[in-house]
Amino acid sequence: MIESAVSGRGLHERFLRGLELSPGRTAIRVDAESLTYEAMHELALRRAGALLAGAPRSVAVLADKSLSAYVGILAALYAGVTVVPLNPRFPAERTRRMLTAAGVSTVIADPVGRAALAETGLDLPVLDESAPGPALDAPVAVRPSDTAYVLFTSGSTGRPKGVPITHASNEHYFDLLERRYDFGPEDVFCQNVGLNFDCAMFELFCAWGHGAPVHAIPPAAHRDLPAFFAERRMTVWFSTPSGISFVRRMGGLTPGAMPTLRWSFFAGEALLCEDAAAWQAAAPQSKIENLYGPTELTVTITGHRWSPETSPDLAVNGVVPIGRVHDGHDHLLLDEGTESATEGELCITGPQMTPGYLDPGDDRGRFLERDGRSWYRTGDRVRRLDDGELVYLGRLDAQVQIQGFRVELAEVDHVVRQCPGIQNAAAVTRPAPGGGLELVLYYTGDRVPPATLRRALSAHLPDPMVPRAFLHVAEFPLNSNHKVDRARLAREAAAMSDGRP
Template structure:
């Protein structure tokens, strides 16, 4: 039988639920500008009508190419209301990367702020851009969608030297947010941060957890991080979300004094390994807050495990000082596979269930990322995980060369590939080392001609986002090899940890 729309399965219905709970309440605040749920809903219907007018057959996918702004937030809603797939993009990425993502996602219309319009012009793609001032007949109601329809596409770093498009369905998000509704006690009186970039999947957590409960999201300006406790006090912030590396910066700014953030009720961290020391310091600074370590690849709908930090029990569960990632969401199965592909208590984490992507936009990217087992399709996370006696999982590291830099997934092979395109470079090997403020940073070893670091950075900045730009470049005559005659990246990483930033 053909699939039919299922009430409650559309991602945009999260906003409609919030509209019903708090129609006159604030839905969006950006600096001094704000919109109520009613105002945002009416504006989204008008802009959805305008998007329909741009593509009479109905927009297939709509890119939101904008900084965190009313234009961006209403643009996301408008695209969903129009029945289109949302493609959130960072307008400050290199033009070549943006062009590739727009093309791969088959974007048929663009919502852009001034920065986004300039970025789109640099791609030289002739795509229609929504004119917010142009008159348009608003939609009477948001479009119906199927659970299998794609709600949004997000791009992750790809080992082939190009970003991978990850489509996520309305049905996957419905399962996810239904679970979160049962796990957390969010309500209209909460105030949510909107801290991460809109092209980062955790932004969906911030937006649709808030909107689904009639609560506002407040865009966090960069300057606020210099005195986060004061910003929280001013806004009466109750729900915070960031990558763990943000904790180190806030500590340096003096923001982690005991009791400094008394208004927080929930604090979420994801995108990188959370250190027990950081979790403990945050808990002390926000004594009234639950602190959770969340884990999940984009391919499994934002997050798929969670561990609630407990000062009394969590420290004993850490491995290498890293907080556990918790248990896998209900409705899913998981298995840890050892090097022989057999189930074990330590190995690669593989998961199957309703939060899994149907597959990458480019079918070639599916190779090696999915596993057929027991008559089901499983997603291979590439993460090495250990199961504790109580069933919780702890993250041990990547099986491959994928790392997290400032919450941004980076394939070291993609950095290698891009460096090799630089004039004079013959080959490249990228490794990580601890960053001074916490987290990781990239160090590139390369062969060929010696090139000034400034020249390499300038070339790479045209192709890679800021988070993927190496901090240090080291010229070598040849790479060290291990016993298997492969580049000894372990040795390079150890050397990188001892390098000075001033070395060429």
Template sequence: MNEPIVRGLHTRFLRGLAAAPDGVAIRVGAEMLSYAAVHERALAWAGALADAPVVGVLADKGMVSYVGVLAGLYAGATVVPLPPSFPVERIRQMLAIAGVSAVIADENGIATMAEADSRVRVFAPEHPALVDPGLRIPFGTALARPRSVDAAATAYVLFTSGSTGRPKAVPITHGSTEHYFRILDERYDFGTDDVFSQTFDLNFDCAMFDLFCGWGAGAAVHAVPAQAYRKLPQFFAERGITVWFATPSAIALVRRLGGLTPGSMPTLRWSFFAGEALRCADVEDWQAAAPRSTVENLYGPTELTVTIAVHRWSPDSSGALAVNGVVPIGAIHDGHDYLLLDGEDDEGELCIAGPQLTSGYLDPADNSGRFLERSGRTWYRTGDRVRRLATGELAYLGRLDSQIQVQGWRVELGEVEHAVRGCAGVADAVAVAATHNGATELVVFYTGARLATVELARQARQRLPHGMVPKEFRYVDEFPLNTNRKVDRARLARVAAGNSALGVGRTV
């Protein structure tokens, strides 16, 4: 009798299991688990979670979190990755909003749950004694096989920040992920010999690319610890990393730590960047360090299933397509349509419809202003201004909320940043708006050489109209990063508004 066909995101792992049962599926530090071992463990854990429709994974990056995500999917549940480092109140909100009925936790996750005073049941496979006996989920009978799920069922829920301070929950279906990974399978040549980096926290959607592209190919997925950035070329060489994915901010970090010397990363075949604007100058440096690697800029909000557009870097043509020194976001995935809202000619707010689009936030109240009904279809308003290029690809112009008014001037922060980056001695720059004495002013934080404000202002005036010249320039050794290793623009904006002592120079 034929085995029933299993459907769902977790079939990606089953493909890897069939291709390389004894191959490494996950490596964390010195610990490694084969596909067969992860499969057996996930089935055992899934048996304990068989009656939980929504499973939270409250664990730091480690075997508990990786196997936990797979176990939740094997059980046919919706998976909700939750970082123990988040504030307890935020964790409490996320549990409630997502309707989490059981949590897989490591030791830090157990401590967070105890502080949150949640009545949610806890499965702690490595630390069962630390769990309240009344809430402890014991091991049950292992599942014989992963459960099949409907394409319309929710595979996972991720959270984005909300304007009210309350996180917004984004449900992504198995059908959306099926479309997404089918496109990636057609585009890339990943195989059992590949070794994937895993840099993102599991609550960041790009982590799904790391795991399920790697697992779908029978490749090894290696967690990248923070200390690896100090000597990243050495880490790549020791692990044989062939596929890298990170935010563009990682490039500046590796450069600052001396890792971007020419030819220093020869093992890389593919290099992917997403999550923020990717600068041409950064790609050039990365490409020189990884000469055998194909570099791509991936774009996509969480609401559109990880990434929805891609541009493959070409040293011959990409620079000419760039706007303000930023690599284009590229072409929208097949099967999707887009429109440019409230724009002129070939510019406007990017709105997208298609199979990767979420059906809406878990709380319908959060949908207001983010979704557009037009021509009988639902479109997601990305909030990003783009320009349609002659090639048909899209160039990123900036966030709608990054366009500000300064004394009557309409200012794009991306243009200001690009201009300041061009000043002699400046390595990188981030522009924010700050209100002082009732007036909006431009403040630029920059890295590189500490320069006289007068000199920076002189150079900026050579590149910008007078009304767009920043009012303040603040030198920093490095930009603060948030938990996803993106530049923490919100923190810089707060510093600017508070006139914090980071070394302030006013233009004259």
């Protein structure tokens, strides 16, 4: 066995706590396969030993939701290196850029991930999970300032931005969640969001920190979530608010349909009061939390506990408040550069804030130096209520949430402009048929068949970032500042929704 000191405050420490509480109970289940805490621990130690034989800087987990992926995440943390969860179904060029930006030297992949890696053209070693080798005696010690994981967000230059999150940031975050929620070994957690989405860390490490099982949600289960919840005795759910609309379309929001749920968490998009109320009726024993937070602030940084009696009165435009900023953080509201007591761009500083992007050039415009401290500029306009809670009003810039995926409209525009014959492009949003938003792309230049544009964009952008409609115009309307009038384009796109291209 390879000897190693045990870190007391690394993110992996939460799994060790679960191991102590529930050694012989299920830690992760994917379809009919599962691993106990003991079995997963031993596998992760062996794979961590194999990883360290190659002296990696950072390890990518390029896999669908599989036992290989979950053990791989834990193994990288056990090895004391940075883990980079990636979606193997993203376009090859995007994956190549992320692997390169994160300095990945080893990849953990399932068959889908291996195929995706081959398409990038990068010659990176893939961990052979069956190869014998010395296991670690215990997880490698880490420092609080070490990076636990790197996640990527949409970038306005057409290049994804890497966000490193430290062990210290996670320590503060999960310690706070310990005080707020009463999770225990008898809970059953869903693992619903993509592993490259920061909310997956909430799902996994809240469960593992309490010795509870995590169940990966198979795609087919969404057709009848109440039945799946009943079968698995699911108690903790996490999704984007768009998930509520999908369950409604599938007929799953009938009163009392989800009686086993104790906690329901929604994040990634604005949560509407009518959706929260419908979910509450379907899950009457569940507490509902509306969470908010950009990746740069470690998963979520505010939370509002839904109350049918009081929350609707606090809402603005029918949107549930996002709550108060987490303890240990300071925040301020900036209105055109001046601090406001009531409304403005939300800026936050504190222990959950990333130390900066992988590329320092991406820091420009996203961080504010004030009072001798660095503040993260969220780009979100909020209103402060009399009781100190915050209400989300909208984006200051052209960044939006599509199916929980953070999208810079400027990145979509940038990729479209690379298509032959296109002069300029302007992506806007409109309401999607089942709730949430979808993208509509206006462009000038040559008229190009929508199928051609869709195919070209799919080679560079994830599916949520590919517009659902492409509209050719001779020229863009301009506003009073002689800028493209995106608001007018968005109104036009929304007006065409019924007959939608």
